[in-house]
Amino acid sequence: MATFTADQTPASIVKTFPKASDLFKERRIDFCCGGDRPLKEVFREGDYDSETVLSDLNTAFQKWQKEDQEVTDxxxxxxxxxxxxxxxxxxxxxxxxxxxxxxxxxxxxxxxxxxxxxxxxxxxxxxxxxxxxxxxxxxxxxxxxxxxxxxxxxxxxxxxxxxxxxxxxxxxxxxxxxxxxxxxxxxxxxxxxxxxxxxxxxxxxxxxxxxxxxxxxxxxxxxxxxxxxx
Structure with missing residues (x-):
């Protein structure tokens, strides 16, 4: 299974995993207007526990994949x-x-x-x-x-x-x-x-x-x- 990293941007993650938008909204991470910046820059500038955010993101993604969801390309x-x-x-x-x-x-x-x-x-x-x-x-x-x-x-x-x-x-x-x-x-x-x-x-x-x-x-x-x- 794919794993998201801090080198990826919120915008690219949401394209692959649409429900990531919910996680980003809860944490006030911009995935639309400022979504082209790598997560590592967002983590560096904000008060985030990067390991927890990535862990929650990948856990949710793996669960979502098992549900065999279809994603619009x-x-x-x-x-x-x-x-x-x-x-x-x-x-x-x-x-x-x-x-x-x-x-x-x-x-x-x-x-x-x-x-x-x-x-x-x-x-x-x-x-x-x-x-x-x-x-x-x-x-x-x-x-x-x-x-x-x-x-x-x-x-x-x-x-x-x-x-x-x-x-x-x-x-x-x-x-x-x-x-x-x-x-x-x-x-x-x-x-x-x-x-x-x-x-x-x-x-x-x-x-x-x-x-x-x-x-x-x-x-x-x-x-x-x-x-x-x-």
């Missing part, structure tokens, strides 16, 4: 199919979730903000994230993704450079969105509601955790697969 998927997957799954999820979840974030801030001051910051950060992602999806669907599909059919250096220039801005936006999600995780104590929290509070935190999961996978597919195919 994203690198082998044509750009156009990958784009359709991103739009049909991740963009569709955000379009249906951002506004309703925003109402929950506003509700718990209004009801509980006096006793839980961090909800004011959560409200501000969430709405910044919502606006950024809505604008980001428009840019991708209207401008960048059509260019990538055109390049797949009729490649040219000029078109490639146009896409690369556009992607630079998108990757910056991805990093900004990732930082907002990381901040939301910190101020919500890893999306753990306080003792005695009402149902709305619990639902909000659970949906924020789902939002983080989906967005990190979304960004991972764009930064570490789609944009690398050019």
């Amino acid at each position: 994203w690198d082998a998927m044509p750009s156009s199919e990958l784009i359709d997957h991103i739009v049909g799954e991740h963009h569709a999820y955000l379009k249906s979730e951002l506004s309703p979840l925003g109402e929950f974030v506003t509700k718990i801030f209004r009801v509980h903000g006096k006793n839980h001051p961090h909800l004011k910051e959560l409200h501000r950060i969430y709405n910044e994230f919502k606006i950024d992602m809505e604008e980001h999806m428009v840019t991708e669907e209207n401008d960048v993704f059509p260019l990538i599909k055109e390049y797949e059919q009729n490649p040219s250096e000029a078109l490639k450079q146009e896409i690369i220039d556009a992607n630079g801005g998108l990757e910056d936006e991805h990093e900004a969105a990732g930082n907002l999600l990381k901040r939301m995780r910190v101020i919500t104590n890893d999306f753990q509601p306080p003792a005695g929290a009402c149902n709305s509070y619990r639902i909000t935190y659970a949906r924020l955790a789902d939002l983080e999961t989906d967005t990190f996978q979304h960004v991972h597919l764009e930064n570490n697969v789609l944009f690398k195919q050019l």
Whole structure:
């Protein structure tokens, strides 16, 4: 069985073992925007027990392999199919979730903000994230993704450079969105509601955790697969 090492990057590990994303999220190890750095650099800069992280990672991977899981080979998927997957799954999820979840974030801030001051910051950060992602999806669907599909059919250096220039801005936006999600995780104590929290509070935190999961996978597919195919 393959064994992951500190010389590998979080992004490459998640491609092989998708559930590694859960372990990385729990430990606040970036596998999407900053996922191209070897784990040894992450361990060196952060307060991590590298042996424990690698042991947990490989133990989970070996268990997962025994369950005979199928893994989508994203690198082998044509750009156009990958784009359709991103739009049909991740963009569709955000379009249906951002506004309703925003109402929950506003509700718990209004009801509980006096006793839980961090909800004011959560409200501000969430709405910044919502606006950024809505604008980001428009840019991708209207401008960048059509260019990538055109390049797949009729490649040219000029078109490639146009896409690369556009992607630079998108990757910056991805990093900004990732930082907002990381901040939301910190101020919500890893999306753990306080003792005695009402149902709305619990639902909000659970949906924020789902939002983080989906967005990190979304960004991972764009930064570490789609944009690398050019």
